[in-house]
Amino acid sequence: MSGSASESRQARAARIAKLHLDTNHPQHMAIQSIQTTYRLRLVDAWRLEPGMRVLELGCGQGDMTTVLADEVGPTGHVLATDPAGGDYGAPVTLGEATAHVKAGPLGDRIDFKLNFDLDTAEFPTGKDAQFDAVVLAHCTWYFASSEAIAHALARVRPWIKEGGKLCLAEWDLEPTEPRAHLPHLLSVLVQGQLVAAGLEGSGNVRTPLSRAAMMALVAEAGWTGSGGRKLAPKIVDTAGMQDGEWELHSARHALAEARKQNLPRKVLDLAASQIDVMDSVKAAKVNLALPAYAVVGYVKGE
Secondary structure: OOOOOOOOHHHHHHHHHOOOOOOOOHHHHHHHHHHHHHHHHHHHHHOOOOOOEEEEEOOOOOHHHHHHHHHHOOOOEEEEEOOOOOOOOOOOOHHHHHHHHHOOOOHHHEEEEOOOOOOOOOOOOHHHOOEEEEEEEOOHHHOOOHHHHHHHHHHHHHHEEEEEEEEEEEEOOOOOOHHHHHHHHHHHHHHHHHHHOOOOOOOOOOOOOOHHHHHHHHHHOOEEOHHHOOOOOEEEOOOOOOHHHHHHHHHHHHHHHHHHOOOOHHHHHHHHHHHHHHHHHHHOOOOOOOOEEEEEEEEOOO
C-alpha cells in the first residue's frame, strides 16, 4: 500500500478525497470519502505497486484515478481515459472535475484524455509496450453491448507489458442480502432492459452483465488467472456506498424517457412493475449497494 506507513486507511481516504472538486461541503466530503475508501480496497485486491504505468479506461470524473495515482507513487504514472467529452456530466462536468484533479498535488502523475477513441488510439505493443496494467473500474456496464466490452478487453491486451495485468472491478448482480440489495438490483436491470429494447439516450447503465458472463468475456479476450489458472474474482466490501440510491433515480428517469420514445407497451409495463417493487422495498428504508468483485487477469501463455 502506498502512502505513509503510519497513515491510516481513513486518513488516506480523507486526504485523497480532498483532491476532488466540491468537497468543501461536509456532505460532499463524506460522500467522496466513502467512494475513495472503497477504491482503496480495489487497489489492494489488484496489488498495484509503486512505479507502475497504468492505463485507465472509463475514468469519469477521476474518482479511481486519484487512488491509482496515489498508489503508483511519484515514480508511477496514470493515463486516465474516457470516451465522453469535457462537457459531459452534471452538476460537475468531466472537464471541470479532471482539470481540478490535474491541478492538484497528484497532477504530475496523471494525464487525462477525454473523447478517447479506443479504436484509433495508438500505443507501442510487444516488447515496447508501456503499460504495466490496464484498469476498468465500474465502467463495463456503461458499454453499449457485450461485444463492445469484449472488443475493448482484446484491444488493450497488446499495450500491456509482458507480465502486466488487467485490473477489473464491477458490481455483482448476485445479491448476498436479497431484500436489502433488491432496489439496486432492479434499478440496474430495468435500465439494461430498456436499453436492450431500444431506449436511446446518455444513461450510464446499458449492459449489466453477471459476474459469470463478465469472466467469460475476459477469458475469451485472452486473459487468464495467475499462472494460467482460472480467473478468480474476489468479492469487495461495498459498505456505505451510495450507488444503490443513485441508480433508483436513474431507473425512474430511464422509464420516463422510454415512455417519451414510445417503446412497446409490454416493455414499459415490465419496467414499471419492477420499479414499483423497487420503490416498495425502498419505502421500507432498505437499500444497500450490491456487492462488487475485483479480478486480475494476465495474458494467456505468460
